[in-house]
Amino acid sequence: MNVTGRTRRPASIRDVATAAGVSYQTVSRVINGHPSVKPATRDRVLAAIDELGFRRNATALALASGRSRAVTVLTANTTHYGYASILQGVEEAARAASYAVGIGVLESAEEAAVAAEVQRAADAGGGLIVIAYDPAGVRALAAVPAELPVVGVVETPASPPGEDRPWVWTDDREAAYEVTRHLLSLGHETVHYVAIPSSTRRTSARTSGWREALRAAGAPEPRPLQGSWGPAGGHTAGRRLAKDPAVTAILCGNDDLALGVLRALHEAGRSVPDEVSVAGFDDAPHAAYLTPSLTTVRLDFTGLGRAAFALLHGAMEESAQVAPHPVSVPELVIRESSGPSRR
Template identity: 85%
Template sequence: MEVTGHTRGPASIRDVAAAAGVSYQTVSRVINAHPSVRPATRARVLAAVEELGFRRSATALALARGRSRTVTVLTADTTHYGYASILRGVEEAARAAAYSVGVGVLESADEAAVAAEVRRAADVGGGLVVIAYDPAGVRALEAVPAGLPVVGVVETPASPPADDRPWVWTDDREAAYRATRHLLSLGHETVHYVAIPSDTRPASARIAGRRQALTEADAPQPPPVQGGWGPAGGYAAGLKLAGDPSVTAILCGNDDLALGVLRALHEAGRPVPGEVSVAGFDDAPHSAYLTPSLTTVRLDFTGLGRAAFALLHGALEESAPITPHPVSAPELVVRESSGRPGPTDGG
């Protein structure tokens, strides 16, 4: 029964129709699970689909429907832990819904460059998830033309999420509040902060959370020092702070920053946690294995990504299941890098 001699190229809806002895519209109905098809007809079509290895063309579908089953993630970075984890969450959820996922990187925060990247992403025809943790991302979110389905992943919602442009976020305010309180409760006089770029915005939730904790404790409010995203920036910031003997507790915008700070303190001869306590954000995979292991606040980036997709999916398809998409609350993970202050408290 070796009759697999198709003409050429993948089988189309018409090939299937011919094989099943029906019109191609009927094939369309079957593959779209349209109710009004006689069971016998359906069976014949399905058999032909199977036999020819038919796969419906996503491109043709997109052209005919005017919208493609694609979500493209716009982000300034794909390698740092938080960004990468959000991307992963989106991909997981998209895959489960049989969506394709694209990624566009915002190489620069330059207005024209960002606009170009947004256009390119829009050309793909699906929905957008914009990671707006940094200037480039924030700008991209603003540049998305009205009518294009988009959900933003933001640090702090700038205003109540509009129905047509929803946002997802983690409770960074609470996260910073808890971490600061933890450090304060250990007996530190105040808590310094090494900021990631997103914290630059006046409305930063983390800055606000830390401020609140500091205020409640009547502690001094030293200004945040900029650290960037990676270990190198943390190292530079750490060197600065290490020179000030009054500094005994440092909270960092992410674990990579904290790693750099740890190194700077080591070089400056200031033991952690003996003299200085350090905490980060994210709970990246390696943080538990550093020496000293890092106290941090675990943030559910993957859940955030999944939630973003769920929202987009709902906007894109009426019939999309309104799946619950819980984003776990930030969780303080206390490890070796934080302890009571004191010149020689080490045990």
């Protein structure tokens, strides 16, 4: 609100300069915290900034300086718990650093569509965080032009990646190993696995961890069942597993799959955990409230998102360098859905 009552155009650096009786370069120095400004001058400028409600135009800043305080998250999904939580973590950290956060959804894994999305994200300016938990994300990460700052949120790599790979992940393999061992320790002969879709043609980290635990225990290694990301896929897989009386323990690639499996077992009249134990992955908000409540592995997705941003932030500003490859440690949460084998 100014005296004339008209506030069409926001105050610019020149308006502030006029009001403070200095040149606009001096205003630029003040808003950039440049040291060589006489305190009295600075105060006058600050007063003018305050009076006019001046805010530095981010677009002009980006164009003139060639760098923009922005990050775009590229993801195949925004509603699943893990994805949404990573996005939340990125936003939290970005907000704290006064970065704008954009989002681009990879609706298709088709090469051309992915390339187009990466271009859109690049056009937005700033850095990129790519969630590479699925084929679309993996392709997007690979398609990012070399000159763009980028951090990938990836599955646990099979082997330690080079220092130059700006990646973050949770230790899914270890998590899968732990929860599988928990189920085996209850006396189950083996553990069946309903997998989330894998990001590549290679075996996923969760699948590896599960298999290693079976191997270590000398347990039979059944073929993993392919699920999807949601409960419907778990339900389909659960119906097949429910038919086999030898199945007494099922690990699911995430809590939504587990929900579908629980439902399928219920429909087949097989009680959990008395006849079959079930465990999930993620510790989504609903896991604790299902009946039976779900044994699962808690993963710190928001922390992962924050770590991804921190890494990117370090790459985009010479200050605040961050250690590469942050890894968050999973935590086994034992609830009602897993119990002793009755065989």
